[in-house]
Amino acid sequence: MSEPARAAVEAEAARLSSKGLSDLGYADAELERAARLIVRIKELKAQKNAVIPVHVYQRPEVIHGIADFVGDSYKLSKLCSETKAAAIVFCGVSFMAETAKILSPDKTVLLPAPEAGCSLSESITAADIRRVKARHPGAPVATYINTTAEAKAESDVIVTSANAGRILRKLYRDHRKVVFLPDKLMGQNLAMQLGKTPGKDIILWKGTCIVHDNFDSASVGLYRRMYPGVMILAHSECSPGLVSVVDFVGGTGDMMRFVESTDAPFYMLVTECGLGELARTRFPGKRFLPMCRLCPYMKAVTLERVLAVLEKPSAADAVEVDPGVQDRARKAIERMFEMAEEGGK
Ligand code: SF4
Structure with a gap:
């Protein structure tokens, strides 16, 4: 592919800067390097009739540079099921791309x-x-939803951090005991929220997220003393100890909506660092304090790798799911859509 036109690169670099990347610390040379890749990605994306869903934990140049839609697992899986594009280039991790394939079996993912x-x-x-x-x-x-297609196929219903409480509450209408897998900490938080006892009426697994597992609840008090009025938000994959001392708990979409609808002197988003960067670009008038960790899996996606997969995808880049597994996993995901959206609390 030929080098992109200088004017197009300059315009793209200026657009990235206007989206807040300069304020995040991107130097002009970094913006230009990103812009050169973005111009080529956009050309190829149009030629191949592809869409690019991007998770909120991705790098700012990926989110602001090439995303057709940006969101959490629920939003991305729903939008992927609705797209008419021939191909989906998923900027996220493996289970998310598998979910897209399950919902769009005829598309190249x-x-x-x-x-x-x-x-x-x-x-x-x-x-x-x-x-x-x-x-x-x-x-x-x-x-x-953070599970493989095979695990989803063994399940009755899939949940996300945003709808787990709502869906479990509905399951308890007809069942005394529910199995919630695989996030132990989120399961403990749900047990507290729903008044259930782990091991008795909510059965949990031992999985944890390496990003959210280790945040220290002891530092919350220190931040409150240093920054009076700070609003502290934690992801529901964090430990019950932390969750019990913060101001708001939820998934990434819930956290962004909370920031948008409140007015605090400082915000602290206890989650993967990408969400704080996205919040700083979306809400430039608000002040954010750092308490975050990087997810090495999420950060494995780069603009260079997106361009490479569009230019010349290898067999390893294409996500495939066994048709039998796909069928059963899709039913569990569709059950989530029904239960999350049907009426009742
Ligand atoms: S932050 Fe990374 S490790 Fe944690 S749940 Fe998300 S993808 Fe998995």
Whole structure:
């Protein structure tokens, strides 16, 4: 492919700067390097009739440079099921691209970083779930979306951090016991929220997110003394100890909506660093304090790798899911869409 025109690169670099990347610390040379790649990606994307969904934890130049839509797992999986494009280039991790493939089996789904896994999705296998089900017959299995296609296929309903409480509440209308997999900390938080006892009426697994597992609740008091009025928000994958001392708990979409609708002197988003960067660009008038960690899986996606996958995808870049697994996993995801959106609390 030929070098992009100088004017197009300059215009793209100026656009990135206007989106807030200069304020995040991008130097002019970095903006120009990103702009050169973005111009080429956009040309190829149009030629190949592709869409690019981007998770909120991705790098700012990926989010602001090439995303057709930006969001959390729920929003991205829903939008992927609705797109008419021939190909989906998923800027996220493996389980997300698999979810896109399950919902769009006729489309080509490409993952620019095929090795990008997730500590939660790797914590449990389909065989593990079958063993849990055998130990708790009749208990519905609600599985967090951060799991492999095989794990989803063994589940009754998929949930996200945004809708887990709502869906579990509905399951408890007809069941005394529910299995929630694989995030132990989110499960403990749900148990507290719903008044359930882990091991008795909510059965949990041992998986954790390497990003959210280790935040220290002791530092919350220190930040409150240093920054009076600070509003502290934590992701629901954080520990119950932390969750019990913050001002708001939820998924990434909930956290962004909370920031948008409130007016505090400072905000602290206890989650992956990408969300804080996105918040700083979306709400330039608000002040954000750092308390975040990088997810190495999410950060494996770069503009160079997106361009490479569009130019010449290898067999490893294309996401494939066994048709039998796909069918059963899709039913569990569709059950989530129904239960998350149907009426009732
Ligand atoms: S942030 Fe945690 S849950 Fe999300 S992809 Fe990374 S390891 Fe998985």
